[in-house]
Amino acid sequence: MQVIVSVNRFDPEDSKGKYWQDYNLEIGENSTVLDALIKIREEIDGSLAMRCSCRSAICGSCAMRVNGHARLACNTKLVDMTDDAGMIKVEPMTNLPVIKDLVIDQQMFWDKIKQVSPWLQSEGPEPKGEYVASNESMNHLSGVMACIMCGACVSDCSALEVDKNFIGPAALAKAYRFVADPRDSKSVERLGVLNEYSGIWDCTRCYECVEVCPKGVGPMDRIMALREEAISVGYDNTIGARHADAFSDLVEDSGWLDELRLPIKTVGIFNLPALLNFAPVGLRALVKGKMPAIFHHNVPNVENVRKLFKRIRNNQNIDD
Amino acid sequence: MKFAFFPGCVSRGGCPELYPAAKKVCAQLGIELDELQDRGATCTGAGVLQEKNQFLGDVLNARTFAIAEGLGLPIMVICSTCQGVMSQANKRLKTDPNYLAKVNEQLSEEGLEYKGTASPRHLLWVLVEDIGIENLKTYVRRPLSGLRLAPFYGCYIVRPSEDLEFKLYRDREDSLEKVMEALGAEAVDFPGKTRCCGFPILTINEKNSVQMVANHTSSAKELGADALVTPCPLCHLNLDGYQPSAMKQTQQDINIPIIHLPQLVGLAMGFDPKELGLSRHIISTKKVLSKIQVAG
Numbered sequence: 001m002q003v004i005v006s007v008n009r010f011d012p013e014d015s016k017g018k019y020w021q022d023y024n025l026e027i028g029e030n031s032t033v034l035d036a037l038i039k040i041r042e043e044i045d046g047s048l049a050m051r052c053s054c055r056s057a058i059c060g061s062c063a064m065r066v067n068g069h070a071r072l073a074c075n076t077k078l079v080d081m082t083d084d085a086g087m088i089k090v091e092p093m094t095n096l097p098v099i100k101d102l103v104i105d106q107q108m109f110w111d112k113i114k115q116v117s118p119w120l121q122s123e124g125p126e127p128k129g130e131y132v133a134s135n136e137s138m139n140h141l142s143g144v145m146a147c148i149m150c151g152a153c154v155s156d157c158s159a160l161e162v163d164k165n166f167i168g169p170a171a172l173a174k175a176y177r178f179v180a181d182p183r184d185s186k187s188v189e190r191l192g193v194l195n196e197y198s199g200i201w202d203c204t205r206c207y208e209c210v211e212v213c214p215k216g217v218g219p220m221d222r223i224m225a226l227r228e229e230a231i232s233v234g235y236d237n238t239i240g241a242r243h244a245d246a247f248s249d250l251v252e253d254s255g256w257l258d259e260l261r262l263p264i265k266t267v268g269i270f271n272l273p274a275l276l277n278f279a280p281v282g283l284r285a286l287v288k289g290k291m292p293a294i295f296h297h298n299v300p301n302v303e304n305v306r307k308l309f310k311r312i313r314n315n316q317n318i319d320d
Numbered sequence: 321m322k323f324a325f326f327p328g329c330v331s332r333g334g335c336p337e338l339y340p341a342a343k344k345v346c347a348q349l350g351i352e353l354d355e356l357q358d359r360g361a362t363c364t365g366a367g368v369l370q371e372k373n374q375f376l377g378d379v380l381n382a383r384t385f386a387i388a389e390g391l392g393l394p395i396m397v398i399c400s401t402c403q404g405v406m407s408q409a410n411k412r413l414k415t416d417p418n419y420l421a422k423v424n425e426q427l428s429e430e431g432l433e434y435k436g437t438a439s440p441r442h443l444l445w446v447l448v449e450d451i452g453i454e455n456l457k458t459y460v461r462r463p464l465s466g467l468r469l470a471p472f473y474g475c476y477i478v479r480p481s482e483d484l485e486f487k488l489y490r491d492r493e494d495s496l497e498k499v500m501e502a503l504g505a506e507a508v509d510f511p512g513k514t515r516c517c518g519f520p521i522l523t524i525n526e527k528n529s530v531q532m533v534a535n536h537t538s539s540a541k542e543l544g545a546d547a548l549v550t551p552c553p554l555c556h557l558n559l560d561g562y563q564p565s566a567m568k569q570t571q572q573d574i575n576i577p578i579i580h581l582p583q584l585v586g587l588a589m590g591f592d593p594k595e596l597g598l599s600r601h602i603i604s605t606k607k608v609l610s611k612i613q614v615a616g
Binding site: 068158159161162163166201202203204205206207208210211224227228231239240243244245247248251255256257258259260263266267277280281284285288289290292293299300301302304305307308309311312313316 | 329330332333334335336337357358359360361362363365366367368369370371372373374375376379380383404426429430475476479480481511515516518520521523524525526527528529531532535561562564565599600601602
């Protein structure tokens with residue numbers, strides 16, 4: 001089939017900056033995006049820079065953006081991506097600096113992974129044989145251990161786009177892998193660090209990382225599990241934790257969200273600076289008739305909802 | 321056509337203009353609505369309650385699904401976040417019978433049982449899948465020709481695409497553009513259309529959240545859009561309510577109106593802008609209205 005591969009190119013030694021270059025080529029129906037790029041490099045333009053190795057979605061080298069989203073070029077079929085004109089757009093990953101063409105600088109990615117101390121930290125006397133972990137716990141971890149460090153999640157992360165200090169989805173998924181490992185003795189300490197600024201609470205819950213991960217790691221789901229775990233071990237005084245608490249309490253109380261009380265309950269009724277911070281937005285809303293009702297009504301049979309909350313909480317406390 | 325209607329909290333809270341606009345549009349389309357909240361349905365948890373307790377969130381959503389099953393009606397929502405949270409819960413409930421049984425155990429005290437037949441859908445999808453694009457065109461009394469609109473979906477109505485069954489329903493991917501074009505407007509291809517508005521971290525990291533507002537609104541404006549259109553009231557809260565903060569933080573003049581999907585459909589149907597709550601926005605919608613020769 002005939003395809004047009006439009007590549008976003010960049011050469012630091014060239015004054016042109018970033019530009020798009022189209023390559024027309026004839027290639028087999030079952031070819032991948034990586035097959036096309038290799039064909040371009042070998043037969044049309046030897047100056048095209050990219051990383052690739054295993055061609056089997058194992059090494060994670062060929063992550064790049066295809067039609068605006070990060071993917072592995074080696075497990076993305078051309079026919080699934082071309083538009084009506086037979087064109088696809090290929091760019092380097094975002095949120096990481098570009099070295100040349102499709103090659104990004106991985107330094108920031110690895111720095112963030114290192115930040116979470118990605119190794120087992122056990123305490124107590126060493127066992128005579130190997131450390132033993134239950135099948136159940138290892139099955140649970142197998143999903144997150146499937147990460148191949150390709151960086152696709154980091155590329156498309158919404159929070160990293162506006163704040164490079166955010167530790168990011170790959171490192172947080174890696175952190176979960178150790179927090180949830182029964183052989184690790186530092187879970188509480190790890191959660192303490194992750195609970196700080198630029199950690200678990202800065203994730204926007206946008207699901208970009210879940211969508212683009214080629215291995216089903218579900219980084220955001222792991223971040224949510226870390227939040228739940230952090231609250232349960234007592235890190236419950238961050239604004240994120242208080243927000244979740246306030247939200248839950250308000251739904252328990254009336255069955256639906258009282259939006260007027262949510263921010264007040266989150267920051268605290270006596271936290272004057274934070275409350276004053278809401279004033280301009282609140283005033284603008286008031287002027288436009290957008291304020292939520294002061295008297296918030298309950299949903300019918302709200303007592304059933306309250307009982308449900310109480311029962312589930314009690315049952316879970318017993319399980320713990 | 322009749323639905324069990326789940327309007328969500330924000331359409332009657334921080335975005336009170338959305339709920340009446342949606343009701344008017346549905347009435348015009350002949351869609352009958354049975355209000356789920358009048359029957360005791362609760363908030364979905366919005367993903368926030370789930371941060372603390374996912375099981376509890378799933379029980380609440382299963383309870384709503386069971387109430388709708390009791391009515392024998394499909395569920396319709398008008399909020400991308402409600403859509404996503406319900407779809408995610410529904411997937412967990414439908415794919416694991418043991419989990420469903422555990423959830424139903426909690427519902428049994430109220431005499432409820434979720435049988436696993438619910439399939440909640442946003443008004444946006446109902447317009448495309450049930451009303452149909454060609455049929456929708458027949459309701460247009462005031463074509464929106466000349467308007468250039470940037471779609472802003474909201475994360476939870478596009479991701480995870482598997483939970484939202486995008487493979488089964490191909491039209492969902494560009495449903496908003498299809499509706500805009502059916503109403504006579506031009507859809508602006510906008511890179512921010514499926515990105516995060518920043519609302520979920522507003523209280524946690526306001527600077528980052530507001531930066532997202534600045535990025536999306538300014539890029540839509542640079543591409544020549546007259547307004548952004550969203551099916552998500554949470555995106556609206558941030559993109560409209562915090563646009564003044566975004567302008568201040570990034571020291572630029574943006575001032576691009578954010579329009580709720582039902583307001584846009586209502587405008588094309590010929591409703592008065594005031595009836596649709598278009599005067600209740602933080603960023604004035606007057607420029608958009610004057611472009612289609614309507615007084616705001």
